[in-house]
Amino acid sequence: MTLVREKTGCVVQIGDIPISLRTDDKKFLGLLRQRYAGFLSQSQPELELEFDLIDPSPVSDDDVRVRREGALWVLERGDFHARWDPLTGCGRVRQTANPYALDSVLRILHSLLLSARGGFLLHAASGICDGRAYLFSGVSGAGKTTLIRLAPSDVTLLTDEISYVRPGPNGYSAYGTPFSGELAKAGENTNAPVSALFFLAKGPGNRVDELAPAEAVRCLMRNILFFAENNELVEKLLATACDFAQKVPVRTLTFYPDSRVWDDIRNFEAIPAHA
Amino acid sequence: MPETYIARSSAIAARMLAGEMMVMNSMDSTFFTLNEVATAIWQAADGRTPLREIVRNRVCEQFDIDPDQAQTDAEQFVSELSQHGILLVSDQPLGDPHTPEAL
Numbered sequence: 001m002t003l004v005r006e007k008t009g010c011v012v013q014i015g016d017i018p019i020s021l022r023t024d025d026k027k028f029l030g031l032l033r034q035r036y037a038g039f040l041s042q043s044q045p046e047l048e049l050e051f052d053l054i055d056p057s058p059v060s061d062d063d064v065r066v067r068r069e070g071a072l073w074v075l076e077r078g079d080f081h082a083r084w085d086p087l088t089g090c091g092r093v094r095q096t097a098n099p100y101a102l103d104s105v106l107r108i109l110h111s112l113l114l115s116a117r118g119g120f121l122l123h124a125a126s127g128i129c130d131g132r133a134y135l136f137s138g139v140s141g142a143g144k145t146t147l148i149r150l151a152p153s154d155v156t157l158l159t160d161e162i163s164y165v166r167p168g169p170n171g172y173s174a175y176g177t178p179f180s181g182e183l184a185k186a187g188e189n190t191n192a193p194v195s196a197l198f199f200l201a202k203g204p205g206n207r208v209d210e211l212a213p214a215e216a217v218r219c220l221m222r223n224i225l226f227f228a229e230n231n232e233l234v235e236k237l238l239a240t241a242c243d244f245a246q247k248v249p250v251r252t253l254t255f256y257p258d259s260r261v262w263d264d265i266r267n268f269e270a271i272p273a274h275a
Numbered sequence: 276m277p278e279t280y281i282a283r284s285s286a287i288a289a290r291m292l293a294g295e296m297m298v299m300n301s302m303d304s305t306f307f308t309l310n311e312v313a314t315a316i317w318q319a320a321d322g323r324t325p326l327r328e329i330v331r332n333r334v335c336e337q338f339d340i341d342p343d344q345a346q347t348d349a350e351q352f353v354s355e356l357s358q359h360g361i362l363l364v365s366d367q368p369l370g371d372p373h374t375p376e377a378l
Contacts, residue, residue, distance in 0.1 A: 213293040214308045221299065221306055234301040235288040242292045 007050060013041035014106070015164045015175040016191075017113060020045035025053050028097050035099050036178050038189045047089040047113075049082075049105070056096045066108055066227040075108050075227075077101070084109060086116075103179055107162065111225050115236050118243070119166030121225040124197070126158040126174045126187075127151055132195035133174035134265055135163050136253070137223045142200040143255065145182040150259050159187040162225065165194065165244070172248055196268060197244075198253035206264045207254045216250035217241045281329075281353055281362050282322030282369040289317075298361055305359050312338055312345075313352050320362060322369030326353060 009022035010033055018041050023029050028051065033040065062078040075082040079101040084091030091109070095101040111121045124137035125144035129151075136147050148160045158164075158174055161181030165174050172194045176187035199211070199219050211219065220241040226233060244250075251268070255261040283289075289298045296314040298307045309317055312334055319329040326349060334345045356362040363369055 214295040214297055217290075217292060217297055218306050218308065221304070229302050231286055231288065231301040234299060234304075238288040238290050238297065238299055242290050242297075245292070 010036075011041045011043060011045050012036045012039050012106070013043055013189075014039055014110060014177055015114070015119070015166055017047070017110070018043040018045045019106070019109070020048040021051065022048065023051040023053070025051075025097065028053060031097065031099060032102070035102070038176075038186055039178050047084075047091070047109075049084070049091045049093055049109075052092065052094045053097050054094050056098070064104065064108065064227050066112075066230075068228075068230065073112060073228075075105060077104060080105055082109075084112075086112070107179060107225065108227050110164070111227060112233075114164075114166055115226065115233050115240070117166055118240050119164075119172075120237060120240060120244075122163040122165055122197075122220075123161070123223040123225060124163040125160045125181075126163040128156040128158065128174075128190065128192040129154070129262070129266055131192055133158065133192040134195055135165070135174060135197040136200050137163075137197060137219070138200035143202050143257065144200060146202075146257050147200065147255070147261065148183060150257065150261060152259065152262055155262070156188050156190060157183075157185065158190070160185070167243075168193075172244060194248050196249045196251060196265075198251050198265075201252065201254045202257060203254035205254070205256050206261050208264065208268055209252045209254070211250050211252060213242075213245050216245040220245060220250065277366045278325035278327060279350075279353070280322055280324070280365050280368050281316075281320040281326055281357075282365075283317070283320050284361055284363055287361050298356075300359055300361055302360065305361075307356070307359075307361065312340070312348070316349055316352060317362075322363070326350070 007022040007024045009020055011018045011020050021032055065076045067074050073084045080095035082093040082105050093105055114120055124135045125148045126135045136144050145160050158176040160183040162177055162179040164177045165172055170193055173191045174194050175191040176189050178186040180186055286301045287298055296309040315333045319333045330345050330349045335342050357364045
């Protein structure tokens with residue numbers, strides 16, 4: 001009889017942050033390896049999460065709740081409960097063996113990690129074109145997936161749903177993520193300096209408009225993923241959003257959905273924006 | 276007529292960018308951009324200075340605004356932000372306000 005089941009795992013590296021995911025369930029480990037195939041890493045992990053699987057619960061419409069309990073962060077939804085200590089980098093997750101719960105835990109964890117490092121997760125599609133990353137944000141239906149579908153073959157997909165942005169020595173960079181939306185396709189595990197952020201709208205033609213700095217920050221804050229009602233976190237994110245809006249061109253892009261829009265994206269710096 | 280005292284809530288984040296003050300409520304994510312006059316009132320909301328004095332010394336002196344109109348506008352501004360929990364309002368002096376880093 002086996003009294004102790006040893007936990008094995010894999011290291012998943014998103015946004016250059018390697019996280020060890022450990023479980024004693026081989027089937028779940030297989031699911032992890034399959035889901036994050038392009039993001040598996042041999043790097044020394046910065047953080048470690050241990051998974052305890054629980055039986056599937058009835059479908060829950062619970063909202064995500066993220067709160068501090070002393071030094072710990074507690075992340076909860078109907079299908080998972082996680083506790084993570086930012087000082088030790090270790091955490092424990094009780095969840096059902098479903099990939100959506102897993103994605104949610106990782107997204108929340110990365111949003112917390114990024115906020116401390118001057119970055120953020122953004123509800124946006126992103127891709128690399130001519131060595132530069134472009135972000136396309138907007139509400140559902142604004143055209144994120146449409147724009148990615150229209151991309152020429154030399155554009156590298158970073159994500160069609162959740163963009164990963166963090167500062168580096170040469171400004172802000174966007175990283176690929178495995179978090180997919182309508183396209184149901186993971187992004188490439190690569191990164192590039194951010195050239196521009198566009199807030200999307202569909203229209204009869206293609207047009208790029210300036211956004212006033214405060215309006216750019218307002219739009220940015222509306223689309224940054226953060227889950228905790230925590231003042232320190234919000235202050236940090238607002239400071240990051242202001243810094244980003246000062247360093248990266250933020251525009252609105254009204255576009256007619258055909259491939260010519262990518263010509264305007266490639267050349268947007270050469271085309272004067274409407275003030 | 277009783278005085279009105281105003282103080283910034285501790286549950287907000289604020290930042291000045293390109294001459295505009297942005298204020299965000301951490302609890303419900305409501306976001307406000309304040310104009311110059313509103314920013315002057317916001318920055319003077321220390322919980323100890325009566326609103327009437329703020330309007331006289333910080334608004335009427337810096338901006339070319341009719342004093343009665345300035346007082347009416349300030350009361351409306353204070354009422355709106357207090358409804359969103361961004362400003363605390365009392366007829367008694369309030370404690371030390373939250374002082375965001377950027378102010």
